[in-house]
Structures are given as C-alpha cells and as structure tokens.
Amino acid sequence: SSSSSSSSSSSSSSSSSSPLSSSVLRDKIMGLIYGAALGDAVGLSTEFMNKEQASYSYGREKIEFDSSFFIRDRHRNRWYVGDWTDDTDQLLLIMENILENKGEIEVKSYARSLLQWAFVGFCELGDEGGMGIG
Secondary structure: OOHHHOOHHHOOOOOOOOOOOHHHHHHHHHHHHHHHHHHHHHHHHHOOOOHHHHHHHHOOOOOOOOOOOOOOOOOHHHOOOOOOOHHHHHHHHHHHHHHHOOOOOOHHHHHHHHHHHHHHOOHHHOOOOOOOOO
C-alpha cells in the first residue's frame, strides 16, 4: 500500500515516519497494553508455579477466573483477583517514559519513575506502593 491512497494531511507531524495512520498505531498500542494487562492478570493464577504445582493446585480442569477458584497463597495474597502485577505496572512506566521523551526511552528518567513507583505505586489506582520487581 503506497501513500497514493492516503493524504499527507492526515499523517501526524511526528519525527518518525510510520506507515501506520495515527488511529491504527493508537489501536495497536492500546491492544498491546490491554493484552499485556489481561495476560498478566490471568497469568498471576499460576505465576512461579511449575506444571506439577499448577496441576496440583488447580487440577486438570479448565481454570475459571473468579474469586472462588483463585488459589490464595503467600504470593497471590498480595493482589486482588483480576488485578495485574508489577509486570504491567512496569510496562505502564515504560510507556509513560516513551511518551514523555518523544518516542525515546530515557534510562535515568525511567529509573527515577521506577524508584518512585516502588515507594508509592500508582496512587490514582489505590496503590500503597509498588510490589515485586523481579
């Protein structure tokens, strides 16, 4: 698909030349974020378990993701059922860093935001501090 089918006035004035329209790029980024957060929330049910431990905890049945079926142990007790973990929190911090630095990752800025997150988490989401880093 060449640029003959799209007008140059509809492209954004960013410094990078992306063949994707702004709306398609935005949709893909949102899909990445939602997919990561959902996968993280579902994966928490067996995070750090090997196949045998997961089978012992959940049996061989299809895992249903509700509060009655979610195994509560020392690790999983730190989160609400359906919550995402530090993995998604850190993805959000990376995305925020990319936005703040015009498409680039600024390592020192990211390190500062990671340190702040470790102490207070995402206050707007009710966090009292970041959990996990690992």
